[in-house]
Every structure is written in structure tokens, then in C-alpha cells.
Amino acid sequence: MISAGIRDLKNNLSRYLRRLRPGEAIAVTDRGRLVAELRAVDSASGHPPRNGGGRYAELVATGVIRPSVEDGDPLADWPAADTVALPPGTVATLIDEDRGA
Numbered sequence: 001m002i003s004a005g006i007r008d009l010k011n012n013l014s015r016y017l018r019r020l021r022p023g024e025a026i027a028v029t030d031r032g033r034l035v036a037e038l039r040a041v042d043s044a045s046g047h048p049p050r051n052g053g054g055r056y057a058e059l060v061a062t063g064v065i066r067p068s069v070e071d072g073d074p075l076a077d078w079p080a081a082d083t084v085a086l087p088p089g090t091v092a093t094l095i096d097e098d099r100g101a
Contacts, residue, residue, distance in 0.1 A: 001063035003027040006035075023060040023067050 004016055004026055016026055020040045028036040039061075056073045059065045 001025055001027050003029060005029050005031075024063050025061075 001024065002016065002019060004012075006028060009016055009026070009028055016038075020026060020038070022040050024040060026038040027034055028038060054073050054075065056065075056075045060067050
């Protein structure tokens with residue numbers, strides 16, 4: 001996600017808007033605190049991208065990942081997070097191993 005302070009955004013608005021792509025946003029900050037987000041509109045409808053469409057659409061909308069070049073939701077057949085059963089302590093064990101504890 002692109003980040004800009006209010007003054008910088010005001011002074012360089014055209015430059016920031018040219019960088020903005022569908023599914024991306026500009027985080028507007030005031031003294032380092034997030035105060036707003038500017039999102040690109042969907043070129044076909046003229047509306048902001050919809051939040052529907054599952055986890056993939058959410059990740060694209062928040063700028064965590066870029067849109068796929070293929071059609072469809074690549075995460076559609078993944079199990080839901082609450083259906084994956086891990087033995088108790090798995091995450092703590094992995095964190096300890098990563099930290100060398």
C-alpha cells in the first residue's frame with residue numbers, strides 16, 4: 001500500500017493518482033497516524049472495487065497481494081482457517097524453533 005502524508009499528498013496528488021492501480025490504495029497519514037484511504041475505482045463500472053469475492057479479493061483490496069493474471073479465485077478450494085486442525089502447541093513450537101530457543 002502506498003502511504004502519504006496529507007501535505008505531501010496535497011502537493012503531489014497527480015503523481016500519487018497516476019501510481020494508483022485497481023485493487024490498491026493510498027494510506028493518508030496525519031503526523032504518522034492513518035486517517036484515510038484513497039482507492040482506485042473499477043474502470044468498467046466507475047465504482048470502487050467491491051469487498052465481496054472472498055479472502056482473495058480482500059487481500060487484493062488491502063494491497064497484501066497483487067491481482068492474479070488468471071481468472072477466478074485461486075484460494076476458493078482452500079480449507080477455511082477454522083477447519084484446519086493442528087495439534088496444541090504447534091505454533092509455539094515453530095516460533096521457539098525459529099528463535100533458536
